[in-house]
Amino acid sequence: MTKLYNPGLMQTSRRNVLRGTALAGAAAFVGGIATPAAARLGPYARVRPVSPMVVQAQADAIAKAAPMDLTGFARVRQELVAPPFAPVHEQVASGPPKIVEITMVTEERLMVVDEDTGASIWALTYNGSVPGPLIIVHQDDYVELTLQNPAASQMEHNIDFHASTGALGGGGLTHVFPGEETVLRWKATKPGVFTYHCAPGGEMIPYHVCHGMNGTVMVLPRDGLKDGDGNPLRYDEIAYFGEQDYYLPKDENGDYKQYEAAGDDYADSLDAMRTLTPTHSVFNGAVGALTGETALKSSVGKTVLMIHNQANRDTRPHLIGGHGNFVWQSGKFGNAPEVGLETWFVRGGSSAAALYTFEQPGVYAYVNHNLIEAALLGATAHFVVDGEWDNALMEQVAAPRPIET
Amino acid sequence: MKTTAPLTKRLPIIGAMFMGAALILGAVLWMPRGPDLAYVPELTQVDLPQGKTLYVQVHEVTLADWNRCFDAGACAVQLRPPVGRGEQLFPATGISWIDANDYITWINRNARHSFRLPTSAEWRSIAAEVIPDKPAPLFASPNLDWASAYLMEGLKSRRLEAAGSYSVTQAGVADLDGNVWEWTQDCFNDPNLPSDRCPAFYVMGEHEAVMSFLVRDPARGGCAVGSPPAHLGMRLVTDSKPGA
Numbered sequence: 294m295t296k297l298y299n300p301g302l303m304q305t306s307r308r309n310v311l312r313g314t315a316l317a318g319a320a321a322f323v324g325g326i327a328t329p330a331a332a333r334l335g336p337y338a339r340v341r342p343v344s345p346m347v348v349q350a351q352a353d354a355i356a357k358a359a360p361m362d363l364t365g366f367a368r369v370r371q372e373l374v375a376p377p378f379a380p381v382h383e384q385v386a387s388g389p390p391k392i393v394e395i396t397m398v399t400e401e402r403l404m405v406v407d408e409d410t411g412a413s414i415w416a417l418t419y420n421g422s423v424p425g426p427l428i429i430v431h432q433d434d435y436v437e438l439t440l441q442n443p444a445a446s447q448m449e450h451n452i453d454f455h456a457s458t459g460a461l462g463g464g465g466l467t468h469v470f471p472g473e474e475t476v477l478r479w480k481a482t483k484p485g486v487f488t489y490h491c492a493p494g495g496e497m498i499p500y501h502v503c504h505g506m507n508g509t510v511m512v513l514p515r516d517g518l519k520d521g522d523g524n525p526l527r528y529d530e531i532a533y534f535g536e537q538d539y540y541l542p543k544d545e546n547g548d549y550k551q552y553e554a555a556g557d558d559y560a561d562s563l564d565a566m567r568t569l570t571p572t573h574s575v576f577n578g579a580v581g582a583l584t585g586e587t588a589l590k591s592s593v594g595k596t597v598l599m600i601h602n603q604a605n606r607d608t609r610p611h612l613i614g615g616h617g618n619f620v621w622q623s624g625k626f627g628n629a630p631e632v633g634l635e636t637w638f639v640r641g642g643s644s645a646a647a648l649y650t651f652e653q654p655g656v657y658a659y660v661n662h663n664l665i666e667a668a669l670l671g672a673t674a675h676f677v678v679d680g681e682w683d684n685a686l687m688e689q690v691a692a693p694r695p696i697e698t
Numbered sequence: 699m700k701t702t703a704p705l706t707k708r709l710p711i712i713g714a715m716f717m718g719a720a721l722i723l724g725a726v727l728w729m730p731r732g733p734d735l736a737y738v739p740e741l742t743q744v745d746l747p748q749g750k751t752l753y754v755q756v757h758e759v760t761l762a763d764w765n766r767c768f769d770a771g772a773c774a775v776q777l778r779p780p781v782g783r784g785e786q787l788f789p790a791t792g793i794s795w796i797d798a799n800d801y802i803t804w805i806n807r808n809a810r811h812s813f814r815l816p817t818s819a820e821w822r823s824i825a826a827e828v829i830p831d832k833p834a835p836l837f838a839s840p841n842l843d844w845a846s847a848y849l850m851e852g853l854k855s856r857r858l859e860a861a862g863s864y865s866v867t868q869a870g871v872a873d874l875d876g877n878v879w880e881w882t883q884d885c886f887n888d889p890n891l892p893s894d895r896c897p898a899f900y901v902m903g904e905h906e907a908v909m910s911f912l913v914r915d916p917a918r919g920g921c922a923v924g925s926p927p928a929h930l931g932m933r934l935v936t937d938s939k940p941g942a
Contacts, residue, residue, distance in 0.1 A: 408856040409915075409928055411780050548781040585853050654837065655845040677850060682841035689841075 351465075361478075366435070367391040373426035376508075376577055377589065377674075379531035386431040386515040392478065393430045396439045399450040399469070399491070401555035404505070406573050407580040407671065410548075412541055415555040416505040416578070417448070417491065423578035424535020424602055425489070425508030430481050431515045437478040442469035447555045449493055450501070454479060455643070456487035456510050464492045481512040485625035486644035490604045499566055499605070500559065503540055505578065507604035509533065509644045514626050518598075518619075518648070521629030526619055526648055528598035532589050534610070535602045536639075536661060536672060539573040540565035571606070573670050574661060580671030588656075593680025596650040599659065601639050608672070610647075611636040611662040614655065617647035636662050653687070654680040733940040737809035739763065741936070742870035746823045752816070754824055754871050755934040757789070757861045758878055759801065764790035772804035773797060775914075786860035789878050791929035795899050795911035798881045798932045805934070813934040815883040820935065821902040825874040828865040832905065847905075854904055856928035879903035879916075879927035901927055 371380050371393050397419045404416040404423065419425030430436055436457075442450050449470045453462035457479035460466045467475050490507035492498045518526040542550045542561035549572070552558045565572070576583050583589060591597055599617075601610050619630035622637045624645040631637070639645040651657075661672035741753040767773035774797060779788050793801075798815065806813055816824070835846035854877045864876040874880075885896035886908045898908045907927050909916060916926040 409858075411857065544781070546778060548778065551782060581856075586850055588848075588850060654839075655842055656848050675848075677836060677848065679837075682839055684841070 363392070368394055368437075370394045371428065371430075373397070373420060373428065375420070375422045376424055376427065376535055377533045377583060379427050379511075379533060380429055382429040382513075384513060384527055385517040386434075386513070390431070390433040390435070392435040392437050393428075394437045394439075395428055396441065397425065397452075398441045398443060399446060399506075400443070401446050401448065404578055406539055406541065406575065406578070409580070412549040412573065413551065414504060414539060414541060415552060415558065417450070417501050417555065418505050419452075419491075419508060423505035423537050424533075425506070427508065427531070427533045427600065428489075428510040429513065430510070431513050432481055432484045433515065434481050434512075435478050436481060436510070437476065438463075438467075439474060439476050440467050440469055441474040442471055444472035446471040448497075448501075450491050450506070451493055452477075452489055453492040454487065454489045454510060456481055456483065456485070456489075456512055458482060461492065462489075468493065481510070483625065484512050484514045484627055485621065485623075486511045486600050486602075486646045487624065488602055488604045488642060488644050496563060500562060502605050503538060503562075503566055505537055507537075507602065508535060509600055509602040511600065511644075511646075512626075518626060520619055521632075526630075527596065528648060529595045530591060530597045531600060532597050532659070532674075532676075533600045533602075534576050534583075534659065534674060535578075536608055537573075537575055537578060538571040538603075538606045539575065540568070540570075541572045543572070571666075571670060574606075574608075574666040575671040576659075576674045581673075583659075583674035585675075588675035588677050591651055591676055591678045593651050593654055593678060596648060597676075599647045599649065600644060601647070602644045603639050603641055606641040608639045608641070608661045608666075609636050609663065610639060610645075611660055612647075612649060612676075613658040613660060614653065615649050615651065615657055617649060619648040621646045651676075651678045651680070652683065654678050654682060731810065733809050733811040735941065737805055738811060738940045739805075739934060741939070743939070744824050744867075744869045744871065746820060751937075752820060752824070753936045753939050754816075754869070756870055757872055758876075758880065758931045758933045759790045760861055761788045761790050764793075764801065767801050767804045770804060770808075773800050780858055783860075787862075788858060789861050789873065789876075789929075789931045791858060791878055791931045792914045793881070793930050793932055794914045795881055795909070797914065801932065802934070809940070811936060811940045812938070813936045815881055815932065816902075816935045818882045818884040818900040818902055818906070821874075821880065821882055824867070824869075824871055825902070827867055828875045829904065830875075849905060852904075854928070858929060875904060877904070877928040878931040879907060879909075879929065881909075881930065881932045901930060903927055 369391050373395055374380055400418050400421045402416055402418065402421060403413055406412045406414055416423055440452055449468055451464050451467040453464040455462060457463050463477050463479060467477050469475050487510050488507060489510055491501040493501060520526055540562060542558060542565045544550050550561065573580065617634040617637055619632060620634045620637045621628065621630050622645055624643055637645060637647060655678060657676040657678065659674045659676065660667035666672045740756045742756050744752050744754045746752055761777050761779055764773065764777050768776045777790055777792060802813055833851055836848055836850065837846045856877055859876065862872055864873040866872045879901040880903060882900045882902055883893065884900045885891045885893065886898040886900060898910050901907050901909050914930065916930060
């Protein structure tokens with residue numbers, strides 16, 4: 294049992310005793326609720342809390358800052374939708390910067406990861422999906438998020454927007470305990486696709502992220518996407534791929550363990566994550582989630598914007614049968630896209646974007662091109678594309694036949 | 699006056715008696731006996747087109763059946779039921795073509811009867827009444843044959859269910875329309891290739907698929923084509939009724 298350190302800056306309460314980030318006065322527990330699971334923890338490396346003086350200085354600075362003048366900003370409500378789809382939006386902003394209001398509810402739910410084996414996880418999610426929903430705004434817009442943590446939750450949650458500036462990406466200002474909500478407004482100053490994820494503090498950060506609590510915000514340039522010469526690039530469809538690395542604990546037989554409630558896998562999960570080797574790497578939360586009946590559909594001639602989020606681990610997507618015509622590998626639209634790529638790199642902790650216009654009908658696979666992860670861990674999605682075949686691009690000159698001697 | 703034949707004269711008779719006894723004893727011990735019904739699975743008669751009769755295993759080979767082969771040292775893998783559902787009886791899955799043939803070799807030796815895998819034509823006939831019509835292929839153009847096996851509808855849940863969870867045919871064969879695909883003896887693309895040279899075989903189920911002889915667990919996705927089977931298992935057939 295560790296000592297509570299309270300320098301007298303604030304009253305000790307359930308809130309600051311349990312909070313894991315440095316903004317709490319007492320930072321003795323490194324992100325975790327004192328459940329029986331936590332009591333089984335071994336001696337993990339402790340995050341040294343930030344000096345209380347710094348914490349106080351930041352709190353003072355926030356208290357002294359003048360509120361922003363919101364007059365003149367239109368407010369628009371964005372209805373978020375489940376992945377792999379995108380909310381209704383315009384590619385070129387019509388009108389001046391506005392405040393885009395969204396609501397997200399942190400939901401802890403049991404999700405099947407692989408139907409074949411029954412492997413499942415108590416996922417921690419935004420709005421019930423892995424990844425969390427895609428949010429779309431324009432550069433210089435404001436995102437005003439209402440984040441709610443239902444009373445039935447086991448854990449505290451928050452959110453860190455990589456696209457935002459200050460307070461740990463908003464993480465320091467959005468801790469919500471079960472039964473609480475908070476509202477945060479941030480300015481989208483940079484164009485690009487950016488990861489967001491939960492980051493309650495310490496070990497809880499990888500625990501939440503590797504239980505599904507991450508997604509993408511797309512900040513479009515106000516005049517839409519452009520290539521390296523300034524020519525406009527437009528898309529007909531968006532395919533939003535959230536790649537999730539899961540580290541599911543196994544029993545002595547090698548079967549995936551099952552748990553009764555969210556958080557019960559905490560100690561086992563930390564051991565599994567320490568191996569740095571995922572047991573599953575999936576798109577849309579489950580092996581095969583974007584295949585068969587739920588494969589993505591398109592047509593020859595349509596242009597798709599493929600957004601790829603990996604909040605934790607490097608990956609390298611490849612569209613089998615196609616290419617990345619214009620690729621923002623770092624995911625940031627202030628840079629000219631690379632052209633004509635076969636496979637591109639998505640660094641862990643970021644999102645990337647690629648544009649492709651289909652030229653042939655048939656079935657395409659969008660994979661993490663570590664093929665072990667694609668085939669054995671589940672990192673495969675399918676596009677089914679209709680249209681006319683073009684023999685000029687590819688033709689089977691002779692079907693397989695016995696070798697002629 | 700009684701005459702007793704000398705021993706030398708009686709030797710041939712004694713010898714013949716011994717030989718006779720030896721032959722009878724030998725016949726009892728070495729002559730082919732009937733099948734050992736302890737190893738013969740539950741079978742049902744299925745009448746196929748063209749007057750052929752087949753005796754078909756009512757259920758797919760089960761986990762319990764399979765593990766007897768493993769315990770005897772004749773099959774390579776020990777199989778376990780899905781976690782938390784061990785009290786139900788499951789079909790044996792995670793079986794490659796090689797595994798299936800190991801099992802058949804073992805059961806034929808112990809049952810003293812000749813079981814085999816069905817051909818794909820036989821399987822189709824046996825299952826015709828429970829396998830739904832194939833949905834129209836997504837792609838009609840011959841250029842897209844490579845993609846025409848892709849299925850976007852009518853796909854079953856991939857969760858492994860207990861034996862007996864699916865339909866039963868009029869003849870009494872169960873679970874043909876489940877999510878376990880069954881190995882056949884048919885070599886893909888060249889029926890004349892000897893089976894130890896054949897790289898891939900037909901597996902039959904909700905839809906037809908072809909699997910490499912090595913594969914135990916058809917991984918989902920990877921390359922684009924087709925909808926891979928959820929599970930691989932097997933079912934025995936025989937041309938003659940054991941004990942008849």
